[in-house]
Amino acid sequence: MNAKTPIDFWFDFSSPYSYIASEWIDALAARHGRSVRWHSILLGATFQAAELRSPVAYPLKRDYVLRDFARSARFEGVPYLQPTRFPIASHNAARLFYELASRDIEHAKQWARCGLRAYFTRGVDLSDTAALTELATAFGIERPESIWSDQRWKDALRVENDAAIAAGVFGAPFFSVDGEPFWGNDRKGQLAQWLQGSLRP
């Protein structure tokens, strides 16, 4: 096995657990000499393919997960503010990610972190075109609306969603390394042990 095999990391700009995981995945990977391939996806597409629904769609579960989002962020030591409007459509933020990724993947990752932090610590509504335009412009993206309305980036996102579903991704965050799938921010400990080599069957 090649120790340099990258970790695939799927996230949705509208997913609290994706946000939390986005704050630790690169550092964890670096400690084990791995790189991370970030994939911006739409949870709705994977839910539909797997016949699943968002946990917040179930009344009994909703109260719990809203509490668990904030608690999981405290557990990880990252700031968190539950957005009032939640969940939101995140396709425009994702299309910006792919336009940036086509030129500079590190810049795209920075945008992902910028967007996730804006939504989950300051309540910036990424589904609101005015708010997203302001955030993207401040980040340095020129005319962001011309990017997310471009068929090229719509297609790029669709291709990534389809590839995620084909790879067995049914939620976010989702990780895969050495062919081993990990679902959820709460699999950080298992992922770390896997990378150390002490969790193999």
Add this chain to the structure above:
Amino acid sequence: MNAKTPIDFWFDFSSPYSYIASEWIDALAARHGRSVRWHSILLGATFQAAELRSPVAYPLKRDYVLRDFARSARFEGVPYLQPTRFPIASHNAARLFYELASRDIEHAKQWARCGLRAYFTRGVDLSDTAALTELATAFGIERPESIWSDQRWKDALRVENDAAIAAGVFGAPFFSVDGEPFWGNDRKGQLAQWLQGSLRP
């Protein structure tokens, strides 16, 4: 807050993550001067109330969770063998638990561990009345079938299921302490931090 407040722990004899949690919950509680109140419930009843389904009911998720059951057991350092017949009806094993609990809760906990280990490490099918009778008899329960067919223990289980649903339980294992709910074997780390007092909002 009274440091002696017990931890409520809901489990299902047919739940792999419940089995894994049953192996660490008492030791974790003891380290923090807490006791544990064990509640044997039927996941099916809580799923129905919450309009949820078992993760193994979703084809895409099933492959993942079967892998995750065994991996989570390795992560926790407990033996695990995926039962061929899974999931199974666990109401008879649960009724035995309540009969024992009415006389000696520690004995009931021992039965819970005995049943969970039998199913998840040796594949003993607890839904099979002959296999369950043999296991229970070896454990020291006389005429177990006369207990699980007794309306008294059927009612006891129903009352506990209803109480669990009323308490917001929608899966297993489920924990509650100081009014804070924790769902899943994977919340062990958060539960431990909560007991240390460092995870409060």
